[in-house]
Amino acid sequence: MNRNLQLMRQSKIMVFTACDKHNRVAVKLFVNSFFLLCPFFLLGQSMGKDSLLQEVTLKSAVDYAIVHQPQIQQSIIDQQILETTIRSKLADWYPQINFNYNLQHNFIVQTAIIGGNAIKLGVNNTSAGQFTVSQAIFNKDVLLASRTKTDARLQARQLTSNNKIELAADVSKAFYDVLSTEQQIKVSTTNIQRIEQSLKDAFNQYKAGIADKIDYKRATITLNNSKAAKRSNEELLKAKLENLKTLMGYPLSASLNIVYDSLQMEKEIALDTSQEANYTARIEYQLLETQRRLLQYNVQYNKWSYLPTISANGAYNLSYQNNNFAKIYSNNFPNSFAALTLGFPIFQGGKRKAALQAAQLELERNSLDIINLKNSVNSAYTQAMAVYKSNLENFQALKQNLVLAKEVYDVLQLQYKSGIKAYLEVITSETDLRTAEINYYASLYQLMASKIDVQKALGQIVY
Incomplete structure (x- = not known):
């Protein structure tokens, strides 16, 4: 600079x-x-x-998504819309001041018979200006807005938080899915290098007359299969990267440089399996509780419909009248008043009673939603924990298999070069090693994804 x-x-x-x-x-x-x-x-x-990430870790991917994902931005806009709606509703508590203006020319002035005489009621030209003011004293709509504003704002924030939690879980799983495919490609690359070297050794032994051509043909078949698997995974990786970009709200034309540490990831697989599900920690429960309070206000609102609407109002009227249009504003006959208005609907065909019953039923339905959530949270947690434990056992077994497969391959490779073992055994051990490597990394990422499900079920993912 x-x-x-x-x-x-x-x-x-x-x-x-x-x-x-x-x-x-x-x-x-x-x-x-x-x-x-x-x-x-x-x-x-x-x-x-x-606005672009130089290195994409799991944390940076989630943080980026929380800021840039359109769905989250929509949730924030919804909060802003709610704020303006609340201000609009609460504005009715303030005095409402208005002004009306009228200019009128009467082509035929109304005539009335008074005492046997025809008398014109008015003049040819009139103009009026009216200042009015009204103040709501009791209005159920304004009262509802005033009492529910806090919970309405809380509900909007909770909805945004819920969307962020869902997004964080989806981005994390998509991130691990990308890692799994990238690892498969790396394993295939290493595998291809090993097979190419084996193919070279087998061909040299065939040329030297030590082995027949079946060995290097088998190596060629294995090499072709490995290359095909690698190309297939490369195509899958493109789709998975695009899916991750979409979830993150990342520019589709930009590239993602995924960075991770497998050793650090292994250290993070541990999870306290003795925890118990607490449905009150879930954002879904908090949303239902907020909704319950709003529904209780709605029941009260419908009860208020039996009460009268009361308002104070007044007006000051300017009244100009003259038969000569040019002098219409020379004569003013003002008037003013103040009033207290009480509005009481006596009969509405049972509308208020039906609305009150509907509000009470919605409140009852909310109670059943809370019971259903409690049961579903317990079920989801039990299932997520079972999957996590299963994946943990599988990961530990596959980790051990990887160590054994590597040892077997190294020994057989040396024995084959020494002429002790047949090439078929080398190919078999190489295939076992590749499978063990792929399964190990796949199980690691499956384990991390299942850990996300457990944390989500426990309500430990918070935004």
Whole structure:
């Protein structure tokens, strides 16, 4: 940055030196404008680069998704919409002041017979201005908005939190899925290198007359299968990376540089299996509790419908009347009033009673939702923990298998080169090693994914 500024200052000096006296003012304006706008261009470029991740770890992938995923952004916008709706509803508590204006020309003035005489009721031209003010004293709609605003905001935040939790779990699983496929490609690459070396050894032994051509043909078949498996996984990796980008809200044209530490991951597989499910820690339960309070307010709201609506209001009216349109505003006959209005619906065909019953039934249904959630959380936790324990046992067994497969392959490879073992045994051990490596990494990522499910069931993923 400092070097760029020095070059800009040098350029500025060169420009002034090269220009004649007549053009220096214009050039000075141009250069100064350039210096003023340059930081914004640099800032824009910096922000564009910063929006991409240089290295994608699990944490950075989740953090990026929480900020950039459209669904989360929509949830935040929903919170903002709710805030404006609350302000709109609560505005009815304030005095409502209005002004109305009217200008009217009567082509035929109304006439009435009074005492046997025909008398015109009015003039040819009238104009009126009305200032009105009203203040709600009791209004069930405004009262409901006032009492539910806190829980309504809480519910909006909880919905956003729930979406973040679901997104974090999905991104984590997609991340592990990508890692699993990448590891399979790396295993295939290493496997291909080993087979190519074995193929070379088998061919040399065939040329030397030590072995027949079956050995190197078998090696060729195994090599072709490994290359095909690698190409297949490479295509699958593209789709899985695109899925991860979509979940993260990451630019589709940008690349993801996945970074991870298998040893560190192994250290993080441990989980306290003695924990018990606590459905009150789940965001779903908290949402239902908030919904329950809102439904209780709704029941109260429908009970308020039996009460009258009370408001205070007043008006000041300007009344201009004149038969001569040019002098219409020369005569004013104002009037004003203040009033207390009470509105009481006497009979609505059972509408209020039906609405109250519906609100009470919704509240009862919410209670059943809480019971159902409690049962489902316990079931989900039991299932997630069973899968985790199963994957843990499988991982430990496959880890041991990997060590044994590597030892067997190394021994058979030496024995084959010494002419003790047949090449078929080398191929078999190599296949076992490749399978053991793939299964080991696949089991590791399955174990981490199942750990995510357990933590989610326990309500330990919090945003």
